[in-house]
Amino acid sequence: MENRRLAVLLSGRGSNFVAIHDAILAGKLHAEICCVVSNIADAPGLQTARERGLASACLPSRGVGREEYDRRLLSLLRPYDPALVCLAGFMRILLPVFLEAYGGRTLNIHPALLPSFPGLHAQRQALQYGVKVSGCTVHWVDEGVDTGPIILQRAVPVLDGDTEQNLSARILEQEHDLYWRAIALALEQRNR
Ligand code: GRF
Numbered sequence: 127m128e129n130r131r132l133a134v135l136l137s138g139r140g141s142n143f144v145a146i147h148d149a150i151l152a153g154k155l156h157a158e159i160c161c162v163v164s165n166i167a168d169a170p171g172l173q174t175a176r177e178r179g180l181a182s183a184c185l186p187s188r189g190v191g192r193e194e195y196d197r198r199l200l201s202l203l204r205p206y207d208p209a210l211v212c213l214a215g216f217m218r219i220l221l222p223v224f225l226e227a228y229g230g231r232t233l234n235i236h237p238a239l240l241p242s243f244p245g246l247h248a249q250r251q252a253l254q255y256g257v258k259v260s261g262c263t264v265h266w267v268d269e270g271v272d273t274g275p276i277i278l279q280r281a282v283p284v285l286d287g288d289t290e291q292n293l294s295a296r297i298l299e300q301e302h303d304l305y306w307r308a309i310a311l312a313l314e315q316r317n318r
Contacts, residue, residue, distance in 0.1 A: 128317045131160040132309065133208035135199075135216040140171015142214035142235055145302035146309065147178060155306040157313060160206040163199070165218060181206070187218065196224040203228075209316055212309060213267060222269060232267040233312055235305050237297045239263060239279055244272035249294045258284050260293065262301045264308035277308040 134143045143162060149155040162175035165187040175182035185202055187195050200223070203211065213220075213234040220232065238248035240263040243255070252260040261281040268274040280300045284293060 129207065129209035130157040130313055130317070131206060131208045131210075132157050133203050133206055133211045134159055134162045134175075134214050135211060136162065136164050136169060136171040136214045137166045137217040138169050138171060138215045140169065140174050140214065141298065142301055142305050143171050143212075144174060146212065146214070146306050147180070149306035155310055157309060160208055161203070163202060165195075165216070171215070193221055193223055196221045200224060200227055210309065210312055212305070214305070219271060220267060220269075225267070225269060229268065230266065231316065233264055233277065233305075233308060234267050234272070234274070235301055235308075236263045236265065236272045237294065237301065239281065240265060240272055240276060247290075249297060250290045252284060253288060253290060253293060260284055260297065262297050262304055264305055266312075277311055278304055280304045 134146065136143050147159055150157055150159065159180050162172060162180050162182040164172040164184050167184045167186060172182055172184060183202060185198055209231065211228050211232040213232065236248060238252055239261045243251040259281050261279060263279045264277045266274040266277065282297050282300055
């Protein structure tokens with residue numbers, strides 16, 4: 127039996143999660159979201175997951191040690207048996223204890239052409255550097271920050287007069303079309 131279950135982890139807006147779910151609903155991505163987990167109780171993405179009738183959970187991180195948090199995350203995910211864990215704006219670094227279980231099965235999306243501009247404010251970093259092309263990357267998660275083997279990338283031009291806001295919006299539009307395609311490739315690899 128193929129496992130095409132996706133766990134989505136998010137901390138905020140959740141537009142990438144929505145784009146993944148929409149691709150599933152539209153029959154473009156053959157997968158199922160088995161749970162949406164957020165470390166932030168009032169993350170809009172978590173609310174959207176509830177409205178969409180998806181299994182969802184808040185696992186608050188405040189006051190919890192980093193390793194303990196990842197252990198709790200593992201316990202939460204275990205019953206759902208996800209094929210892949212998709213980070214979609216999940217603002218935490220996963221530790222070896224998590225990656226021992228889900229390494230090679232965890233994906234992340236980053237709003238720059240890695241290995242350029244890892245970390246926070248990637249679009250601002252790109253503007254400050256003055257690159258003419260930026261974009262987005264979906265990659266496997268390893269123990270580094272936005273490192274790990276690249277699955278797919280999409281280039282986005284940086285235009286004269288771009289602000290962080292409009293460059294981010296232009297990149298985000300491409301993120302929404304890229305993530306589900308990378309998930310499809312990753313599922314194919316996993317189920318081969
Ligand atoms: C996206 O820009 C993603 O690349 C980055 O965090 C942002 C999350 O946005 N990792 P959203 O919550 O999916 O709307």
